[in-house]
Amino acid sequence: MPDVRSICAIGLSGQLGLHGHLPWEGDQRPEFVADVARFFDITRGHVLIAGPKTIGAIPDFARGDRTLVVIRSHEDPEEVLSRFPDRVVYVGGGPPVWDVYARHIRHWDINRLPYDGPADRWFDPKWLVAG
Numbered sequence: 001m002p003d004v005r006s007i008c009a010i011g012l013s014g015q016l017g018l019h020g021h022l023p024w025e026g027d028q029r030p031e032f033v034a035d036v037a038r039f040f041d042i043t044r045g046h047v048l049i050a051g052p053k054t055i056g057a058i059p060d061f062a063r064g065d066r067t068l069v070v071i072r073s074h075e076d077p078e079e080v081l082s083r084f085p086d087r088v089v090y091v092g093g094g095p096p097v098w099d100v101y102a103r104h105i106r107h108w109d110i111n112r113l114p115y116d117g118p119a120d121r122w123f124d125p126k127w128l129v130a131g
């Protein structure tokens with residue numbers, strides 16, 4: 001099996017998404033700009049598996065230097081992960097994906113950003129201890 005990891009950014013209460021985007025999208029404060037840069041640095045050269053909306057939001061400039069894979073709910077997680085035996089695989093969400101793949105993730109990288117506004121997608125701490 002690959003080295004299965006996850007990377008995400010959350011607001012102060014666990015906010016993950018709003019209307020299909022990051023809740024803080026467009027915020028130019030240094031923490032937010034650095035978070036996006038860090039996401040691309042950490043996933044560079046690796047596999048990023050995620051649901052269709054999350055993969056669809058990756059900008060064109062970032063598509064060349066990582067392997068992006070849209071995963072679907074009818075696919076078997078073990079089979080998906082077994083396609084990348086010698087790679088580092090980042091599980092990129094959204095929440096229904098983490099519900100299913102959390103038990104395979106051994107390293108979480110969570111950046112907590114100073115955002116305190118609304119969201120319609122939330123981080124669930126149970127993912128960290130999913131067995």
Ligand SMILES: NC(=O)c1ccc[n+]([C@@H]2O[C@H](COP(=O)([O-])OP(=O)(O)OC[C@H]3O[C@@H](n4cnc5c(N)ncnc54)[C@H](OP(=O)(O)O)[C@@H]3O)[C@@H](O)[C@H]2O)c1
Pocket residue numbers: 007008009010015016017018019020021022023050051052053054055057071072073074075077092093094095096097100121
């Ligand atoms: N803050 C962050 O770090 C972060 C990270 C990721 C996403 N987000 C935010 O989250 C939102 C997007 O997430 P989303 O959940 O709405 O959409 P999504 O990224 O498309 O992920 C959910 C979809 O993944 C598919 N899927 C693939 N494998 C699955 C499985 N084994 N079990 C269940 N579903 C599976 C399902 O679609 P099918 O049933 O059609 O296959 C499901 O509806 C956006 O607002 C985005 O900005 C934030």
